[in-house]
Amino acid sequence: MIHLEKLTYDNFYDVFGLKVKKVQYPFVASNMFSVAEAYVTMINGGHVYPFAIYNDKKLVGFIQLAYGENADQDGVSMEKDSYEVWRFMIDKRYQGRGYGKEALKLALDFIRTFPAGPAELCWISYEPENETARKLYASFGFEETGEMCGDEIVAVLKL
Ligand SMILES: CC(C)(COP(=O)(O)OP(=O)(O)OC[C@H]1O[C@@H](n2cnc3c(N)ncnc32)[C@H](O)[C@@H]1OP(=O)(O)O)[C@@H](O)C(=O)NCCC(=O)NCCS
Numbered sequence: 001m002i003h004l005e006k007l008t009y010d011n012f013y014d015v016f017g018l019k020v021k022k023v024q025y026p027f028v029a030s031n032m033f034s035v036a037e038a039y040v041t042m043i044n045g046g047h048v049y050p051f052a053i054y055n056d057k058k059l060v061g062f063i064q065l066a067y068g069e070n071a072d073q074d075g076v077s078m079e080k081d082s083y084e085v086w087r088f089m090i091d092k093r094y095q096g097r098g099y100g101k102e103a104l105k106l107a108l109d110f111i112r113t114f115p116a117g118p119a120e121l122c123w124i125s126y127e128p129e130n131e132t133a134r135k136l137y138a139s140f141g142f143e144e145t146g147e148m149c150g151d152e153i154v155a156v157l158k159l
Pocket of ligand 1: 089090091132
């Protein structure tokens, strides 16, 4: 069963060891880089929620959620007072088994508890070539806004 757990001293090294396929490197930052960004966000008053993704006891992926204007620095207009799926990956050994879909559902359930405050939107961005991500997010109701975050397509979900 897929579940999310917060990062701890016991699992963070293993989270840093998770890897996507080489062709997917342009699609997501390394987990170590993401956690470094989470730290910088937090010490500057931002809200960020990095989670390890487990299938039963097996670590299979990583997802990092965020809220508010400190969530990112790229100037997307809905950034303020909205949640974001900031980083998301399933290790290359465990992709294609439905884990990503289940983890995203749990992440959205968590967001809908509004842990950092109320919001109407959750946004996400992905590379135009990332067809798997685009389809996955669309299946949850994310809609592309026509806006770009750097070179990434922006899509939003009404919470
Ligand atoms: C995107 C990602 C998290 C999806 O995780 P996953 O566990 O492989 O996905 P799932 O097995 O839950 O599959 C979700 C959907 O994607 C489809 N899918 C999965 N891998 C696919 C592939 N290689 N090619 C085409 N479709 C694929 C599945 O068929 C499923 O669609 P369905 O519900 O219509 O059957 C994972 O592929 C990944 O880590 N990619 C690299 C990093 C990345 O792109 N992150 C997102 C950045 S925005």
